[in-house]
Each structure stands twice: as C-alpha cells, then as structure tokens.
Amino acid sequence: MADLATNATDAAPQEPKRSLLSALLEDYGIILVVVVMVFVLSILQPDYFLSAQNITNIVRQIGMNALLALGLYIVIVTAGIDLSVGSVMALSVMLLAMADRAGWPWPIVLLVGPAVGTMIGIINGLGLTLLRLPHPFIMTLGTLNAVRGICNLVSGGQPVSGISAPVRYLGTGDIPLPFGNEFAVIPVSAIALLVCYCSVAWFLKKVSLGRHIFAIGGNPQAARVSGINVNGVLVFVYAVSGFFAGLAALLMAGRTGSGYPNLGIGAELDAIAAVIIGGASFFGGRGTVLGVFAGVLVMGLLRNGLNLMNISAFWQQTLIGFIIIFAVWIDVLRRNSGVRT
Amino acid sequence: MQVAVDAGAGSLLLEARGITKYFGAVTAIENVNLSLSRGEVLGVVGDNGAGKSTLMKVLTGLFRPSEGEILVQGRPVHFHSPRDSHRAGIDMVYQDLALAGNMPIFENIYLGREPGRSFGGLTLIDHSRSRKLAKEHLDRLQIHVKSVDQNVEDLSGGQRQAVAIARATAFDAKVVIMDEPTAALAIKEVGKVLDLIKRLKDHGVGVILVSHRMDDIFYVCDRVMAIFRGRNFADAQLKDTSRNEVIGWIMGTKGAVAGLAHDKVH
Numbered sequence: 001m002a003d004l005a006t007n008a009t010d011a012a013p014q015e016p017k018r019s020l021l022s023a024l025l026e027d028y029g030i031i032l033v034v035v036v037m038v039f040v041l042s043i044l045q046p047d048y049f050l051s052a053q054n055i056t057n058i059v060r061q062i063g064m065n066a067l068l069a070l071g072l073y074i075v076i077v078t079a080g081i082d083l084s085v086g087s088v089m090a091l092s093v094m095l096l097a098m099a100d101r102a103g104w105p106w107p108i109v110l111l112v113g114p115a116v117g118t119m120i121g122i123i124n125g126l127g128l129t130l131l132r133l134p135h136p137f138i139m140t141l142g143t144l145n146a147v148r149g150i151c152n153l154v155s156g157g158q159p160v161s162g163i164s165a166p167v168r169y170l171g172t173g174d175i176p177l178p179f180g181n182e183f184a185v186i187p188v189s190a191i192a193l194l195v196c197y198c199s200v201a202w203f204l205k206k207v208s209l210g211r212h213i214f215a216i217g218g219n220p221q222a223a224r225v226s227g228i229n230v231n232g233v234l235v236f237v238y239a240v241s242g243f244f245a246g247l248a249a250l251l252m253a254g255r256t257g258s259g260y261p262n263l264g265i266g267a268e269l270d271a272i273a274a275v276i277i278g279g280a281s282f283f284g285g286r287g288t289v290l291g292v293f294a295g296v297l298v299m300g301l302l303r304n305g306l307n308l309m310n311i312s313a314f315w316q317q318t319l320i321g322f323i324i325i326f327a328v329w330i331d332v333l334r335r336n337s338g339v340r341t
Numbered sequence: 342m343q344v345a346v347d348a349g350a351g352s353l354l355l356e357a358r359g360i361t362k363y364f365g366a367v368t369a370i371e372n373v374n375l376s377l378s379r380g381e382v383l384g385v386v387g388d389n390g391a392g393k394s395t396l397m398k399v400l401t402g403l404f405r406p407s408e409g410e411i412l413v414q415g416r417p418v419h420f421h422s423p424r425d426s427h428r429a430g431i432d433m434v435y436q437d438l439a440l441a442g443n444m445p446i447f448e449n450i451y452l453g454r455e456p457g458r459s460f461g462g463l464t465l466i467d468h469s470r471s472r473k474l475a476k477e478h479l480d481r482l483q484i485h486v487k488s489v490d491q492n493v494e495d496l497s498g499g500q501r502q503a504v505a506i507a508r509a510t511a512f513d514a515k516v517v518i519m520d521e522p523t524a525a526l527a528i529k530e531v532g533k534v535l536d537l538i539k540r541l542k543d544h545g546v547g548v549i550l551v552s553h554r555m556d557d558i559f560y561v562c563d564r565v566m567a568i569f570r571g572r573n574f575a576d577a578q579l580k581d582t583s584r585n586e587v588i589g590w591i592m593g594t595k596g597a598v599a600g601l602a603h604d605k606v607h
Contacts, residue, residue: 206465206468207463207464207465207466208455208457208463208464208465209463211444211452211455211466212452212453214441214443214444215441215444215448215452215453218441218442218443218444219439219441219443221435221439222438222440222441222452225423225433225435226439226452226453227422227423227427227453228452228453284443285441285442285443285444
C-alpha cells in the first residue's frame with residue numbers, strides 16, 4: 001500500500017480549492033461585516049460616528065458583553081452552555097458593592113467579583129460532572145435562578161449605591177492620549193478587554209489544556225481515551241466563564257457605581273448571541289476568539305448606530321434577532337457546500 | 342516508532358492468564374488465556390457477545406479482571422486505566438476511531454501527550470516540533486497525507502484509520518490492539534490498512550486484530566484464536582487452519598464444515 005491518499009480519487013471529500021475571496025469570506029466574513037458596518041455608519045453619521053467621544057462610548061458599552069461572551073465562548077467550544085452568567089454578574093456586583101460599603105480595603109473588594117464568579121462557575125461544573133445532570137443547560141438554568149434569588153436575598157431587593165472610586169476605576173478610568181481633545185482617551189476597560197482576549201487566544205492555541213477544550217468539543221470520547229480528564233477540564237471551563245462574569249461585574253460596578261438586583265437580566269442571551277454571530281458552533285469544537293470579538297462588535301455597532309439614528313430599542317432587538325438567524329444560516333450554507341461533511 | 346529492543350524476535354510480549362470477568366451475576370469471560378509475541382499478528386474471532394471486546398477492554402485497562410493476571414514481557418502488570426496500559430506499551434485503536442475531527446492530524450496524534458515544556462500539569466505546546474514529529478512518524482509508517490495540518494474530518498475513512506493507527510504507535514508501542522479496523526472502510530481502503538498492519542509487524546510490534554472478516558484475518562494474521570461463549574475455543578497458526586474451520590469455531594463447532602461457510606449460506 002504504500003500510500004494512503006496520495007491518490008486524489010481515493011480520498012473522500014477533499015477540501016475544494018478555494019479562491020482567495022471565498023477563503024476570506026469563510027475565515028473572516030464576520031470581520032468584513034464589521035468593516036462594512038463601520039463604513040456605512042460613518043457615511044450615515046459623518047460628524048459623530050467616528051468621533052473620539054463616540055468610539056470611547058462604544059468601547060465602554062461593549063465591555064460587559066465582551067467579557068461575558070469570552071467566557072461563554074470557551075464553554076460553547078466544549079458544546080456546553082452557561083446560562084447563569086447574567087445572574088452571577090449581578091450577585092458579584094452586589095457583593096462587591098456591599099463589601100465596599102462595609103469598608104473593606106479596595107484591593108480586596110476588587111477580588112470579590114472574580115472570586116464569587118469563579119466559585120459559582122466551579123459549582124456549575126461540579127453539578128454537571130458530579131451530579132451528572134444530562135445537559136449544562138439544566139445546571140446553569142438552575143444557577144441562573146438560584147443566584148438571582150440569592151442576589152435579591154442578600155440585598156433585600158434594594159440597590160446598594162456609593163461604590164468607591166478605586167473600585168470603579170476599571171469601569172470608568174481613562175488614560176488620556178497626548179493628542180486630541182478631552183475625549184481622546186483610552187478607557188481602562190478597553191485595555192482590560194485587550195488583555196483578556198489576547199490571553200484567552202494564546203491559552204487556547206498554545207497550552208495543552210486549551211487544546212483539550214477543543215478536543216472535548218470535537219469528540220469527548222477521543223479526549224477521554226487520550227487520557228484527558230474530561231470532567232476536570234469541564235469544571236475548569238465553567239470556572240473560567242464564572243471568572244469572566246465576575247470581571248464583567250467589576251466593569252458594571254464602575255459604570256453604574258452601584259449594585260442593582262436586576263442588573264444583567266438577559267445578559268447571558270446577548271453573550272450567546274455574540275458568540276454565535278462570531279461563528280462559533282453550538283455543537284462545539286469550532287470558533288475563534290477574533291470571531292467572538294467581531295460578534296460583540298457587530299452587536300455593539302448596531303446598537304450604537306441605531307441609537308445615533310434615533311431608531312427605537314424595539315427595532316434594535318428585532319434586528320439582532322434576525323442577525324442571529326442570518327449569521328447561523330450563512331454558516332449552514334457554508335457547511336452544506338461540501339467543505340465539511 | 343520506538344520499539345522495545347530488549348525482547349528478541351518471537352519472544353512473548355503480552356500474556357493473559359486465566360482472565361475472568363464478571364458483571365454482577367453475569368460471566369462475560371471465563372478463564373481466557375491469550376499470548377502475543379513480538380512481531381506477531383494475532384487474529385481474535387468470535388461471534389457477537391462472545392467476549393472479545395471484554396477481553397480487549399481488560400487488556401487495555403478499561404475493565405479490571407475479576408480473576409487472572411496480565412504479564413507484559415514476563416512482568417505482571419495491573420492496569421487501572423488506559424493510561425496505565427499505554428505506559429506499559431499497549432495501545433488500542435478504537436472502532437469508533439476516537440479522533441477529534443475538528444483538529445489537525447498532528448494534534449490528534451499527540452492529543453493528551455503534547456510535546457513541549459511542562460509546568461505543573463500544563464504543557465506549553467511546541468507546535469512546530471509536534472508537526473515535525475508527526476511527519477516523521479507518518480513517513481516511517483509510509484502513511485501519506487497532503488499535510489499534517491489537515492483536519493481529520495476532511496480525511497477519508499481509510500486515512501482516518503491510518504491516523505488512528507499512527508496515534509496508537511506514536512509512543513513506544515509494543516502491542517497495538519485493533520477492534521474491527523476495516524469495518525467502516527471502502528473496499529479499496531481495506532488493503533491499505535491491512536498493509537499498514539503488516540508494516541507494524543515488520544517494526545516488531547505485536548498486533549491483536551479483532552475482526553469478523555475472514556479475508557482480513559487470512560491476509561494479515563500469523564495466528565488466530567477463537568472465543569466462544571466467553572471461553573477459549575480454539576487457537577492455531579494460520580497455515581494450519583482454513584477459513585471454513587475458523588468460521589466453524591465462531592459458531593462453536595470443531596473441524597472444517599464446508600456447509601457453514603458464510604458464502605454457502607442461503
């Protein structure tokens with residue numbers, strides 16, 4: 001036999017030769033969508049859209065969704081789902097606000113959000129693996145409700161306001177640029193996003209645990225017989241999702257200055273939408289960090305653009321719904337075109 | 342592929358003595374013996390439910406035997422997981438292939454044991470070294486692929502099987518166990534996989550081939566053993582037996598009976 005597969009006729013569906021354009025569309029289609037949106041919006045709103053003030057504004061507005069989506073992306077790569085992130089974020093903001101008001105030193109208060117998030121993430125992971133609940137949807141639907149309830153219980157349903165300035169820095173801080181007007185600043189939250197996205201991209205590409213996350217999404221059985229501790233990896237994945245929800249809580253604490261028991265209701269659905277628009281597969285194993293960021297930008301730009309044009313929030317929601325369906329439909333067409341079987 | 346050099350040709354690589362496995366009140370296999378020498382291809386045949394898979398799962402550490410012992414190169418071993426059997430040099434190519442389709446060939450070959458620098462349980466993967474090692478290993482086995490960066494889902498069934506075999510032999514494999522490796526393949530790919538098994542044999546690897554296909558058994562095996570209702574039924578060098586006799590063994594009859602041949606059954 002000499003050769004398994006030099007002979008092209010032997011091989012099953014090989015990837016057809018792709019033109020540069022279709023390759024671009026397939027791998028970076030969603031980024032093109034972002035570019036087109038920026039282009040269209042800068043024509044429709046020439047004075048304001050590309051102004052430093054508006055760009056800073058967009059960056060601040062997408063922060064929360066960007067962090068939640070990043071955590072959810074890692075979960076979705078394992079073919080899982082984490083519905084609890086909105087509630088986890090709300091509880092984290094509430095607890096850190098209460099800790100801050102109780103006079104804890106701010107460096108400790110900063111740790112409260114990520115610590116609470118990570119802990120609930122671990123509980124999600126353990127529920128999934130130790131209790132062997134049949135699908136993460138169920139476990140995290142449970143924590144979505146339970147954690148929201150606890151958030152109301154600890155706060156008595158009342159907001160806790162007056163978060164101190166050092167704690168708010170991550171959400172509101174700006175680093176002024178040496179040129180331009182008063183709005184020419186880099187928000188601290190933008191730097192936090194950049195660091196988080198780059199770290200996750202590097203981790204998923206270069207570290208064995210990152211590759212194992214993809215392997216579990218591709219074929220959990222293969223991961224298991226390869227000696228990968230699948231349950232351990234899953235607990236880690238939900239812990240990371242919780243961690244990012246806790247980090248998002250810090251951004252929200254900064255922006256709002258207070259903890260609201262109703263904060264982030266439905267935020268998990270926005271995050272899932274961004275991940276899916278960004279091209280990650282719900283069935284696991286596929287997607288890129290860059291795609292997720294593009295998905296977050298598509299949603300952010302859409303909201304910003306429609307706001308600038310005074311189009312109602314009802315239309316925004318309607319449009320985002322159609323975009324989710326459209327984005328996944330494009331993905332289905334791409335797969336059915338014979339590239340993958 | 343590194344092959345243990347301490348064992349001379351023909352010396353016993355793997356021995357299972359008196360293996361019995363109960364599942365509650367059910368006896369899956371009882372007092373089964375198996376031996377495999379260096380560079381030997383052993384065909385294991387038996388009807389569905391005869392206990393072939395249970396025996397293989399005992400040999401790879403997925404099941405612990407209720408009774409009996411396993412020796413690797415004369416030393417008794419106790420496997421608690423596939424990891425232990427892998428360390429002892431026994432690897433399994435699974436029937437469902439156990440590859441991650443969304444990942445490239447080279448990553449599948451080294452999945453779970455990636456080359457690179459390790460820090461407390463995590464490995465910072467050296468992807469270029471992984472690619473290079475994978476290429477060299479595939480070359481040694483004369484498995485040709487367009488690129489080790491191809492995703493496994495873009496490969497044909499035969500190519501996937503070849504990658505699965507390459508994966509099983511990537512680290513010091515002394516024994517490779519294959520469960521129906523040709524069952525899901527197109528006819529023209531079957532020969533290629535069987536030739537690959539012969540090449541493993543030439544490298545001194547002992548191969549256990551579980552198969553229903555007499556063509557496969559008689560093309561590639563040195564010896565064939567039959568399991569019937571959880572017990573050893575027959576064992577013979579291939580040259581001393583015939584297809585019809587082996588088919589008879591599967592059905593629990595001794596002696597060649599032409600009428601039992603599957604091509605004669607109407």
